[in-house]
Amino acid sequence: MSTLLRPAPVGALPLDSSPSRRRRRYLWRALGYLALGVAAVGILMPFYWMVMSSLKTNNEVFTIPIQWWPSDPVWSNYADIWAKSEMTTWLGNTVLLAAAVTLLQVFTGSFAAYGFAKVRFPGRNALFLAYIGTLAVPWQSYMIPQFVLMSKFQLTDTLWSIIALQAFGPLGVFLMKQFYDSIPDELIDAARIDGMSEYGIYRRIMLPLSVPALASLSLITLVTTWNDFLGPLLYLRSPDVWTIQIGLKSFISQYNAEYALIMTGSVLSVLPIVVIFLLGQRYFVEGVATTGLKG
Known part of the structure; x- marks a missing residue:
């Protein structure tokens, strides 16, 4: 025991701090940064x-060969696209659509997730698994029935x-439920003992505590709706309701x-x-990092 507790001689280097091991560690770190740099260039190119x-x-x-920098930049493209197209209408429709879908998905997703995470009722787990199982069903398999329904x-x-x-x-229900599972049940039970309703708990406790998860869901939904092409292509035929x-x-x-002009648009x-x-990167990273942690 005395040998194990004997301090190392003064000036001696730990095994992990040997020069050769440090050089290897710096080399692998440099290779990692180099790989990340190459990947970043490939993504941004x-x-x-x-x-x-x-x-x-x-x-x-x-x-x-490809001209990576135009010899004579044509800045007038950014003025021509507004004159030759209904860019204002397209952007307005896209903003309206993305904002409405994002607000509704955040509300319905967080509200349903609270029920699945904190409200006990018969068949809760089976219903949640059945609902989340729809993620595995491709949209192309039921887009025709949906189109018929919208036509009706x-x-x-x-x-x-x-x-x-x-x-x-x-997806929103799944992300929010994973975050709500990390909130202690004792906090919810204490609010119920104090006489707070389930709607009050959702509005006054769950929503303020889930700002990072709500920001992540909002950003994911906004980007998905903004970039959607097939959905508007099927349902929006008139030019005055087109998205960008x-x-x-x-x-x-x-x-x-x-x-x-296509590249300009x-x-x-x-x-x-x-x-x-x-603007929302900090909340997005925090929401992704905390979603799914239970404790």
């Missing part, structure tokens, strides 16, 4: 090419069709395509999402 293509003429977009309600060719179909989502993703296809005709469609993500 298409976005860089999109921005640079928005500053080219239509014939220069697909020139060989005369909601096709309106934004209400997209809002009605996307107001509820199992559907509106960009109007620059493609049977015999020609205005690629420079793509930049304008991506820019709001980038700004929103940068």
Whole structure:
């Protein structure tokens, strides 16, 4: 025992701090940073090419070899797209649709998740598994019945069709339930003993404690709705209800395509999402890191 507790000689290096081991550790760390840098360049390269293509003429977009920087930037593309298209209408429809779907999904997802996580009723686990199991069903398998249903309600060719179909989502319920499971049941039981109703507990306790998870769900839903193409393509036929993703296809005709304006519109469609993500990045990372932790 005395040998095990004997202090190391003064000036001696621990085994983990030997020069060779430290060099190997620094080498692996440098290789890791290099791999992350290469991956980051590969991910950001298409976005860089999109921005640079928005500053080219239509014939220069697909020139060989690729021009990574336009010789004469065409800044007028950002003015021409507003003059040649209904960009204001498309952006307005997209903002309205994304905001409505996000608010509804956050409300319905968090409200249903509270019931599954903190309210005890017969068949709760079976109902939750059945609801979450719909995530495994591809949308293409039931989009025709949905279209028939929307046609019966005369909601096709309106934004209400997209809002009605996307107001509820199992992914939001799953994410919020995982977060609510980490909140102690003793806190909820104490509020019930004090006479607070289930609606009061949800509004005054659960929602304030779940801001990071709500931010994560909001960002995921907003990006998904903003970038949705197939849904609006099926239901929105009139140009005055098009979203920006559907509106960009109007620059493609049977015999020609205005690629420079398509890239310009793509930049304008991506820019709001980038700004929103940068503003909410802290809450998004915190929500993803805490979702699923129980304790």
